[in-house]
Amino acid sequence: MATDLRSPMTTSPVHVLPDPGQAVAADAPPIRVGVIGYGYWGPNVVRNFAEVTGAQVWAISDMSQERLALAHARYPSVTTTTDCHALIADPAIDAVVIITPVSTHYPLALEALRAGKHVLVTKPLATSSEEAVELIEEADRRRRILLVDHTFIYTGAVRRIKELVDSGALGRLYYYDSVRVNLGLFQHDVNVLWDLAVHDLAIMDYILGAQPHSVAATGAAHIPGHPVNMAYLTCLFDNELIAHHHVNWLAPVKVRRTLACGDRQMIVYDDLEPSEKVKVYDKGVTLSSSPERVYESLIGYRTGDMWAPKLSLTEGLRVEAQHFLECIRHDRQPLTNGQSALRVIRVLEAAVQSLEQGGRPIELPPVEPLPLPAVATEQAV
Numbered sequence: 001m002a003t004d005l006r007s008p009m010t011t012s013p014v015h016v017l018p019d020p021g022q023a024v025a026a027d028a029p030p031i032r033v034g035v036i037g038y039g040y041w042g043p044n045v046v047r048n049f050a051e052v053t054g055a056q057v058w059a060i061s062d063m064s065q066e067r068l069a070l071a072h073a074r075y076p077s078v079t080t081t082t083d084c085h086a087l088i089a090d091p092a093i094d095a096v097v098i099i100t101p102v103s104t105h106y107p108l109a110l111e112a113l114r115a116g117k118h119v120l121v122t123k124p125l126a127t128s129s130e131e132a133v134e135l136i137e138e139a140d141r142r143r144r145i146l147l148v149d150h151t152f153i154y155t156g157a158v159r160r161i162k163e164l165v166d167s168g169a170l171g172r173l174y175y176y177d178s179v180r181v182n183l184g185l186f187q188h189d190v191n192v193l194w195d196l197a198v199h200d201l202a203i204m205d206y207i208l209g210a211q212p213h214s215v216a217a218t219g220a221a222h223i224p225g226h227p228v229n230m231a232y233l234t235c236l237f238d239n240e241l242i243a244h245h246h247v248n249w250l251a252p253v254k255v256r257r258t259l260a261c262g263d264r265q266m267i268v269y270d271d272l273e274p275s276e277k278v279k280v281y282d283k284g285v286t287l288s289s290s291p292e293r294v295y296e297s298l299i300g301y302r303t304g305d306m307w308a309p310k311l312s313l314t315e316g317l318r319v320e321a322q323h324f325l326e327c328i329r330h331d332r333q334p335l336t337n338g339q340s341a342l343r344v345i346r347v348l349e350a351a352v353q354s355l356e357q358g359g360r361p362i363e364l365p366p367v368e369p370l371p372l373p374a375v376a377t378e379q380a381v
Contacts, residue, residue, distance in 0.1 A: 030056040031325050034087045034117075036108060037099030038062040038071050040185075041122060045097055045149075048321045050075060055325055061087045088112050095145075095328060098122065103189050106131040109146070113138045118145040118328050124198045124348065125341035127190075132345050136338035145327045147320070147334040148341040150202035154319040156312030157277040161260065161267055162207050164280065164309075170262025176204060176243040178258040181230075181251035191227035193217065193351050196247040201344045202336070203258070204235070204243055211343060211364065212237050217351040218359040222250060233351050236361070276308035 033049050035042060038060055049055045059079040060071045068080040081087060088096055088111055095118040098108050106126040112119045113135065125148045126132045139146035152158050164170060178200040187195050205211070212235035219231030230248040237243070256271035266281045282304025312319075320336075327334045350362040 028054065028329070030054055031094045031328055032056050032058040032092055033095050033097060034059040034061070034090065034093040035097045035099065036061045036084045036087060037122075038064075038067045039099070042067075042099045043071075044317055045099055045321075046071065046075065048315070048317045049097070052318060052321045052325065054329075055321065058093050059087050059090060084108065085111070088115050088117065094118060095120065095324070099149075101189050102127055102194065106135065109135050110138060113142055113144055113146070116142065116144070118324075120147045120149060120324050122149040123202065123341070124148075124194060124345055125338060126345065129342060129345050129349060132338060132342045136342065139338060143331070145324065145332075145334060146338045147324050147327065148336045148338065149320065150199070150206075150336040150340070150344075151316045151320055152199055152203050152271075153206050153316075153336050154323065155316035156314065157269055157271065158203055158206065160278055160309050160311055161269060164265075164267065165207055165260065165262075166209075169265055169280075170260065170267065171264030172239070172262055173208070173241050174261045174263065175241065176208065176258070176260050178204070178244070179246045179255050181246065181248035182254040183251060184249055186223065186226055186229065186249050188226070191221075191231070191352070192219070192229050192247045192249050193231050193233060193355075194348055196249075197231065197233055197245050197351070198344060198348065200245045200247070200258070201347050202340070204245075205340060205343055207260070208237070208241075208243075210237055210241075211366075212243065212347065214361045214363045215347055215350045215354060216359050216361040217354040219355055228355065231351075231355070235347065278311060279306055279308050281306050 031054060033055055035046050035049070035057065038046065039062070042060075042062070046057055046060060050057045057075060057078050059081060060068065060075070061081050061084040062068050062071070063082055065082070068082070071078065072080050087093065088108070096112040098105060098112070098119065098121040100108060100122075102124060105121050105124070109119050109121050109125075119139070126135060135146060165173070180196045180200055214236045215233060216236075217231055217233045219228040221228045223229060229250050231246075233245040233247070235243040235245075254272065258267075258269040260267040260269070263284055266283055268279045268281065270277055323334060326332065346364060350364055354360055354362045
């Protein structure tokens, strides 16, 4: 794999993902995929790997016989089993997709890597940065692909926002604000930050291309016996850039909205909007001062047009599945690799530490220079 000593966060790999419909060489054998977990997200993953070019869903594992029956009814030629370890050990399987509770990600992913399998694991990669580092090192040692399912990174909306930010269209960024709330689904093994904020932190990491120098979090657990169900997370960056994330399992409505404000333009990203998910506003403020009043700035308000850029309508999970297969075939680091997942986990760990200390800001160590994703193609989705 190619190596570059620059930080991967300084790059803008926006046009490097393959077209999900592109042809695969006729003599190329299909990549056989085993999927562990057929609950909430599993059927979507299996559907995409079953339909994408160059893959073959070989086996599905789940602890529930009822869910396995549903899988067999839809995919009668696919082997189903309650023994995920047998699936991992199957020599016919090239890649393992892990869609299980967070506490099982590390042991299952490590077992699959040691069995020589490529691994795609749902978010978050592990329950600690130490576990994430071990998985990254194991994948590198065995030259296997480790992709983390930060699905939103592969959507047309998020990729378009990344293009706009990197092009300088927004100008100097002032703030980044996200809200991700709904009624449920309450989790038992992770709090709301690890369940919901992980999405927004991954999106923020990709779009901003920078790591916060400190984070502060407050929250509350309202349901006895359950972890924190609502939280507010603030991330502080250099150059006075601030990001704020609101996540909640106990909201009367479902909201998935992000604001990115620059001194030139502003973006509103509403993931629940059926057509115009991204809107760009030519709005802002201007500062001016006359020579005789040099210490007093006059604030002017600029109101211009709003426009909605054209976005790829391809399902993000479909793009991610194709990207995973391409990385396996060509020995390339994926866009959402272990390093990007590790950055998110470190922010989450600091956020939990801040929660436990009543919202005290927690400093994050500087990001070490890491190898860049070695992706050579320039095909836009």
